[in-house]
Amino acid sequence: MKNIVLCGSMKVKDKIITISEELEKMGYKTLLPVECMQGVDKLIASRAHLDRVIDPKNKIILIVNETKNGIENYIGANSFAEIAFGYYFNKKVYLLNDIYEPYKDELIGWKVTPLNGDLTKIK
Secondary structure, eight states: OOEEEEEOOGGGHHHHHHHHHHHHHTTOEEEOOHHHHTTOOHHHHHHHHHHHHHOTTOOEEEEOOOOBTTBTTOOOHHHHHHHHHHHHTTOEEEESSSOOGGGHHHHHHTTOEEOTTOGGGOO
16 A cells, blocks of 8 residues: 655645545545644644655655635645655655646656646556
8 A cells, every 4th residue: 555645735624634535545545734734833743744755655745736815726835845855755746736837847847746636647
């Protein structure tokens, strides 16, 4: 069973949970930013989730980049950091939706794969 670390803004935590449930039905084990979802101090929560991102047994990162505050495919600072760590530690990084334009050059250069909503494209 492959592990998938889910990342994204806490404003879309319900979507993160929904995606987690869908992936688990597909046979994946999902790791959520639970400390963030529980409102744990950001310093502690961010470190705990980055530990999941860099853990060698977790090979796949999925960024749930929903529309936030009217911005399509939004990727915030924490998620961008998680993408950077994923890239650095040779993880396969996916975006649930399309490329977030402000980070387009980095996302394409780091071979981040947009799923455009299709979880079956995860390999």
